[in-house]
Amino acid sequence: MFLKTVGPANAKIMIVADYPTQEEFLTSSPFTNFTFNQIISQSGINRFTCLMTYIIKVYPLKNNPMSYYSSGKFAYPFPELKAWIEDVKREILLYKPNIVIAMGKIALHSLCGKTNLDEFRGYVISGLIPGLKIISTYSIHNINISWDLLHIAIMDFRKALFNSASPESFKDERIIEDNPTAERFISYCNEIIFNPEINKVALDIENIQPGTHITRIGLSHHINFGISFNFCEGGRPVLPPKDELRVWEAINRLVNHKLLIMQNSPHDMGTLWLNNRILCKKIYMDTLIAAHVCFPEFPRSLLFLSSICLNVAPWKKSEKLNEGIYNAIDAANTYGIADVLDKEIDKQKVRKTFDFEMSQIPVALMLQLQGLYVDLEIRDILKDCAFRTSQEAKEGLEKLIGKEINYNSPKQLQKLLYEDLGLPIQYKRRKQVSEPRTPTADAKALERLERMVPDNPLFQLVLIHKKAEKLISSFLDIELSKHNTVHTSYNITGATAPAPNEVLAGNKSFGRWSSNKSIILPYGSGNLQNIPPIARLMYTAKPGYVFVQADYVQAEAVMVAHYSQDRKLIDMFNKSYGLKKSERGEYDLHKLTYAWMYQMNWQDVTKEQRRIGKTIRHATSYNAGAGVIADQLKCSVQDAKYYLSTYLAMCPQLAVWHRSIQNELRVSKVLTNAFGRKHCFLDRWGDSLFRSAYAYKPQSSVGDLLNMAMTKFYQQYGEEFSICLQLHDAFYVKIPTDKLKVVVNKMKECMKIPIIVNHETFYIDVDFKIGDSWGDMKEYEI
């Protein structure tokens, strides 16, 4: 029995999905699954006006649709599937819908012959049937695995609805100049400069990696126009230096006269500055930032943004477009996206957040270009030391187990622990109980095993060895620039993770910066926000200079106190605000936490008890379970449960706050932090959504707070005093030692920013530390 096509013969939209769900098949009720209902109802399409069918008309064997192909590739369908595909094509010819929505890779390939869904998703393309418009989107199966995709599919359905009015395919009216002469390109720049009606220009560069040599520059002043100038051919400059200079001069004039639109402007700005000393000052919009502010949870590539903002043809390098056309279309689409996002920013009322993120561009760019200096001597000492430690541990292990294995290989280590030594298998923590248990040999597992098998040095030796190896490979053995600096690219919009496969990775980004390897100055391991304390020692201020670190004290805890309206805690923070470190004794948060839990005097709290208080407070703010607390405190789960219940009894507000977040989510999936930053949570309803949501407001508010302070400092004093690091709730400057007092006061002034939560205004205290080396910072009292 096969599922038949349903719907009216005069349908304008036809939906072709890969295959039915098991229930749809067993009950003979096509297109009734929950996910599909969500998509079609939220897209505004009336399902009774659509023809709907499947390519594979049964529930596939072993839930594996690829079993209908003779190889892993789509190229060789078995006869049964071949016949089904022909059926669908016949129906399309018979009913002549204006547009077909292909849900999933199999539908896309069957109707269009394309295999890469990510490249064509959301674009109206023509298929194997002449004159037919097709738009592809994710399959129900994909969406069920990754719920984020639901919202993208809804947008794709809306686009299909928009395109279903007529069978006509849209006309590409774009004018693309992919290889203008230098004269033509210069005259284009001049035309723009002297045309008072044009005030914005989109700019996009192409360069050779590694390095920063610019091969092309694309410009656009209209969605239907793109021009790309070619500087290089076969690795050689196209023009004699004198003529090339004239082109650069024209570009320089242009960027000084018009507002610029770019996708990921720090990259293009950095490259233009390093290569050509062209400084782009007037940035109207970075489309990456605009997209982050409007759709923080979506991918932000140009291809994706074009698919949701524009009605244009897909364009992609793999289509073997010539580089010039590609570059020119990049620029044109960037221009078009900016127009759409501009309206979206106002529609969503997020202009303030957008302006704030845009204001961070100069300081992020400066930090990337400036880099951080490394003392070679100290690095070599650290390297030697770590190497010796690692070797000693390795030799000890060899004696102990009588053979050599690679401890960096989880596989080999697991074999040693659980097969050769027969120790009890340790499992990874699962997100859901329904997930299968996977064995692990990570540090936590080793520590647990150590507690089970005392007096065996094996575990400590493995831990020491692995730690030293990690230290060397990730943090010490890094490539330096010729000035002995490392560089990191700070991402204002947070996560850069692109889609790894057809199921897009979630772009979370809570407004904190992230940092990764700089493409334009590829030195260092890249991320400067995860350097361990020991490796920080090699980052030094030069003689006569000193690092100043300013960090917000207990910032997330203060935010949580206000959000959860924990009066006792708020009062404590209010009283301790502005006190010197030495005067803060009676306001030690963690000691007080333990004292409140067990009704004792804070003076009597021991160091160990303080540690418990600290761990419990931090973990419970974000709804951690007893297992996690047990691992952190290295105690039994039983004890952890006891601490947990004692804490929650002492602090009932916390559970109330968590419930209020859940209620907020129920009303709308959009949460807003203390500074108006919005985030839409797209995860499935459940614990993982809740935990992520609990973390959002405190974490993103602190991120915004620090970035506000740092940007303010940069704007006012950046020329004089150099900022050198951003670490989520702290920033560092490197200054001449004699300027210490002045700078600390200025930092303090910039960091005093009022925060309003629940109609109460408060400030978060700032601590200062100074040192010659980042790894050796001492308290500094003003």
Added chain:
DNA sequence: GCGATCACGTA
């Protein structure tokens, strides 16, 4: 060579 997986560093 490339991508998935594991592991692990920070706030």
Added chain:
DNA sequence: GTACGTGATCGCC
């Protein structure tokens, strides 16, 4: 517990 990025290994092509 959340957020993030990088490096080593290993299986696949």
